Amino acid sequence: MSPVLSPEEKDDVLLACRYGDLPDVEQFVAQFGPDSLNDIRDDLGNTVLHMVCANGHIDVLDYLLKIVSPSLLSVQNDAKSTALHWAAMNSHLEIAQKLVKHPQGPGIDLIDIKNDAGRSPLGEAENNGWEEGAKWFVEVMNLDDEGKEEDELKPAEGATDIEVEIQDADGQIAKMKIASPSSAK
Template sequence: MASPTTDEKDDFLLSCRYGDLDDVKQFVAQFGTAAAAEATDDNGNTALHMLCGNGHADLLDFLLPLVPASLLAAQNISQSTPLHWAALNSHLEIVKKLVQFPGGPGGDLIDIKNAAGRSPLGEAELAGWDDGAQWLVQMMKLEPGGDGKETEGDVEAEDTDVASTGGIEIHIEDADGQMAKMRIGDP
């Protein structure tokens, strides 16, 4: 299989950015899945960064099963992952597909911080995207008895009886250092 030129890789990434599924399929057919997985721009953005940041679920459905699961956690020059971009741009369907992808990093994606020190949850909060932030919190791996150190995006479970309260209350420190309370599992 032939290797793509720099221009062909750039065109492929633009196709991912603008949601051109036919061009993406043509690139994969011509150059293979490895070339699709390895393509990056000058800022280290992958095909997943481009399509996740722009909400192209059809492209994600096509590419995700073809590329290595490690690409879900790929960080660009700013250490942002495709999930950071999806959260920043309020694409809930994309966020769900990334976190719930079988064989992928799952909830661990939510803990990855970019160069600004923000997790995808922190990006969602900074963007004022409450629905996405709530969904991400529900998908986080809450571990009782942590080390006591809190950083942006950390979640702390309250000592409550889930059966008697109908859920658990968590406290989240947002990007500005403010504490927010959220209840998960209310009837």
């Protein structure tokens, strides 16, 4: 059972995580035990992982991932954002990779969790213009069409080529032609 912590003790460890103060986090764990970290939340539902991941403190994250419950990786705050959302919002690639690759964690399923804004961590990366992170999320995501019948993946009879025009934010237009499977043969 975790000890009963005062609001000040909770705030102190959350601030230590926010500012990347590993010695203070270690001292807290020595005093109260690692399990006490699992239940700590701020007024907005943020965990110690939210604080560390938002601010890119890899050394503190490495320490915490060894001692906190793996379920903490998928905990959502009041805005339904996970620590991975916060890493994506702040362009912390190594942090995002450690969260997704954590052996006991939910893995790539973390990338599919949506927040109140309806965005996944990939969506947050794209929304913030973080191309490197968005590219990495797409590379590791599970894009398989599991459970789909083979017939569902066949093109419709009489399918034709599609031409698409896309305008970027600078007004530049890109044209693209998507060939139907029947015309690609």
